[in-house]
Amino acid sequence: MDLGLKGSKVLITGGTKGIGRAIAETFAAEGADVGICARNAAEVADTVEALKARGVAAYGEAVDVADGAALKAWVGRMADRLGGIDVVVANVSALAIGADEESWRKEFETDMMGTVRLVDAAMPYLEKSPAGAIVTISSVSGREIDFAAGPYGTFKAAIIHYTQGLAYQLAAKGIRANTVSPGNTYFDGGVWNSIKDGNPALYAEALALNPTGRMGTPQEMANAAVFLASRAASFITGTNLVVDGALTRGVQF
Template identity: 50%
Template sequence: MDLQLKGKTAVVTGASRGIGRAIAELFADEGANVAICARDAGQVAETVKALEAKGVKAFGQAMDIADAPGLKSFIEASAKALSGIDVLVSNASALVQGNAEEAWKAMFEIDVMGAVRSFEAAKPFLEKSAAEKGDAAFLITSSISAAETDNPNSYGAMKAAQIHYAKGVARENAPKKIRCNVVSPGTVYFEGGVWGNVKQNMPGFFESMIKRNPTGRMATPQEIAAATVFLSSPRSGFTTGINMVVDGGISRRANF
């Protein structure tokens, strides 16, 4: 299926590894130009080089998503370097759990305000794209943890806040043809990632999580990327305001 993304520009935050890297690479595979950011300058440079090798234009900056002026500058520099923005993916996460004040602050600044600030910075460019091409998209990477908890947890609560925020963005901007959707992964495995580290350091707990999923495995970053890129494409042009759970059936709730 042609997703009609060829020649468009996608900006992906937190995209030098894992899910974000897979999203950026799939956009490039679909012919879209891609701008990325992450904290590690070396990883950013390597990712940009890999994206360019796919035959598209790429742009990258090393930055901290919690740096509000820096985030705005990155979005504007991306639009300048790649001649606009058609799709924005807010993927960066603090990835911290628990009830400590530091965890709440980190999740709020990076996961929630990172999404809010990146959209506000990209909004003029998305509006221009939507007016000219009939469709623009804003995607947020949340988590199935937004819907399940056993104790006070900053990670799940802030991921839930992202979903609530996205619905408001979707309804407010639908008349302008800017869509907003959320992808909520379950457990995702890759070397060096959260579950990769759990497998190495806590193999018993890792195996118990594998057994919890009726599919008998965890997702790959590429499977989460596939859902994200499809939702961002004009092929999904009438879909806005949804939270797509991609968890292999590990959650028990009915999502409707």
């Protein structure tokens, strides 16, 4: 299937590792030009070079999405370099699961406001795009009570609500908004890699909950995100696509 993404201008936050990196690489493989950010400048530079090697334009900067002014400025610079914005993917998470106030603050500023500010900054460009699309990355923790209940799960649920509101509000402008909710996703250097090494009992418990007997891969999550952003999904908006290998038991209506 031709996803119709060749020449599209795409921004991805948290684009150097795991799901974000896979999303950036998949867009590039489809012929889209890509702008990324992450906090580590060296990792951004390495990722940009890898994306350019796929024959597309790619740019990146070190940005903390919790810094609203820096995020807005980055969006503007990327739009100038790319020649516009067709797609934004809000991918960054603070991964804060503590019950303390600082964890709540980090989740709000990074996950929630990092998403809202990205969309707000990109909106003038999305409104000019012939195929504007917003994809937010939530989590199965946003729809089930699990070990990440608290700030992480709360704001992941809020992101789904926010995105579905955007879909309704922006439909008349031709801008689509959808969410991907990944299940447990394993990759080297990721959170489940750390849990496997540091808390093997929790890792084994999480693995046993999935009837597939494994965790997902970043590529499997990226496939969903890129499809939802593409013209192949032109009549899909307001959807929360759960990609979890039947981990969650709740029925979506």
